[in-house]
Amino acid sequence: MSLTANDRAIAGFTMTGHALVHWFETSIPIFLVVWLAEFDVAVGLFGVIVALGYAPFGLGALPGGVLADRYGTKRLIVLCLAGMSVAFLLLSLANSIYAIGGGLVLWGVAASVYHPAGLSLISTGVSDRGTVFAYHGIAGNIGIALGPFVAATLLIFYDWELVATGLAVPGLLAAAYGLSADFDPVAAADELDEETEETPSSLTDILANSRALFASAFAVVFLIVSFEGLFYRGMLTYLPEILQDLPALVNFDPGPGLEGIEPGDYIYVGLLVVGMGGQYVGGKATDRVSPERGIVGIFGVLAALALLFVPVSELGLGPLVVLCCILGFFLFAIQPFYQEAVAVYTPPEGRGLSYGYTYLGEFGFGSASIAVGGFLLGSFELAVFFTALSAFALVGAGLGAFLWVRYQGTPSE
Known part of the structure; x- marks a missing residue:
């Protein structure tokens, strides 16, 4: 068309x-x-x-x-x-x-x-x-x-x-x-369709449909999205600052006439560019991989990458760039899977409201990791910050596994 x-x-x-x-x-x-x-x-x-x-x-x-x-x-x-x-x-x-x-x-x-x-x-x-x-x-x-x-x-x-x-x-x-x-x-x-035309408009309807959503498997999906938001927002907010201070980049010489360039900023941009490919591949993969399995697998990868960040950064610029590219790929590859999970585990008439809650979890509750991350970076070694991010990912993987075992094959009607 x-x-x-x-x-x-x-x-x-x-x-x-x-x-x-x-x-x-x-x-x-x-x-x-x-x-x-x-x-x-x-x-x-x-x-x-x-x-x-x-x-x-x-x-x-x-x-x-x-x-x-x-x-x-x-x-x-x-x-x-x-x-x-x-x-x-x-x-x-x-x-x-x-x-x-x-x-x-x-x-x-x-x-x-x-x-x-x-x-x-x-x-x-x-x-x-x-x-x-x-x-x-x-x-x-x-x-x-x-x-x-x-x-x-x-x-x-x-x-x-x-x-x-x-x-x-x-x-x-x-x-x-x-x-x-x-x-x-x-x-x-x-x-x-008629279901879309029945989108709730009053506060009473919104509250009633919200209660129905959170009494179903969507409650688990919402928690998954919130923990993904904690990892995503914490990582992307502080990564430019973290990269500036890494030994592999502190002494980097960009060459004559390029003294003002901060290589960490461009590694960060590269991570985001690779993320575009990750989101595309993730979207294609949702046709073959169930959202529960995709969520568990990618959260597991993200947890491992967070733990590896500090030791890999000590190996030099090349390994650091490779790790950041892999991180960018999987950071965005997970998004189509939780979006698909929302569609699978919510009824059509509650779809708009459920996606509203999805953004609330991703961008609203997820922003709490900015405050947590700032405290950790200011009070502890860098490894503690990445350990906290890894913990967010592991909780997300656990919630994905629970969704897989408890609800797979029984989406909301």
Whole structure:
């Protein structure tokens, strides 16, 4: 099925929005390295501040879905793009750690509404939803890689305040584009089945369906996603800072004229680029491997990689780069498996609500590892931090095994 003009318009709008959400999100850890030096504060305190900024990104997913239904998806996405850009403009003016925290909170609140609004717009406005969902995911991965790459490169030549301003510009342009974008956000509404039309709209319905979800296997899936979020957010937030201080990189000489390059930032970007391949392979593998087995296996690999990080980093630059590439691959390869698990273990009429809870667990509860990680990095040896991440992965593997044994073959009806 070829995309209609309306499908293409919505695809372009949502792909731009998805890319920019992650453009901003993954550039923040690059700035974290600069902010720690600029404001001379303990890693633990900064971890709490950054966690408070990231937390609304997930906590706002459920109310974001309600707002999208009430006020319209296009309007909400435009406000999201404008809000994220304004947040980065405010960050560029920050002169204290608390101002940084305020800017990050504003970013998190603005960004939180994108996923429920964007996915809802595609589901109601696009005829060929599968194709546009695929393009939408690819755009998000491009933003994940480009955000830190552009931030790291610009920081070689400019002060961080100017770089933060520059990163806000695409968001402002996208918001202006969104105001003039012309499409029908409910063009495919007549194609939705009756179950979709019965999506709960009142607080009573939401609470009743939530109780039903958490009385089923979805409760285990939610915990799996939350522990994946703890590993994902803790790893990606602090990895740029960790890489800067590793012996293999401290004495790295990039050559004449390239003295400002931080190789750790580009290893981090490389990890994210490899992650795009991991997400693609993981998505393909869900056709052949059950979500439970995929979750158990990949969590086990992630747990091992976390424990190996410190000893491998002591072997030199080459082994470190290889380990980071493998880590990036599996860090993103697990995502299609838990997304498939949500689909398997929830009834169709609760699918939208269940994905809202999924983002709450991934980005909301997962942000707690930023505060925990900051405390561990500031108080203990580096190995303790990676041991904690490994423990998160092992708990996730155990929950996956429980799902496999207890519920396999008996999805929610």
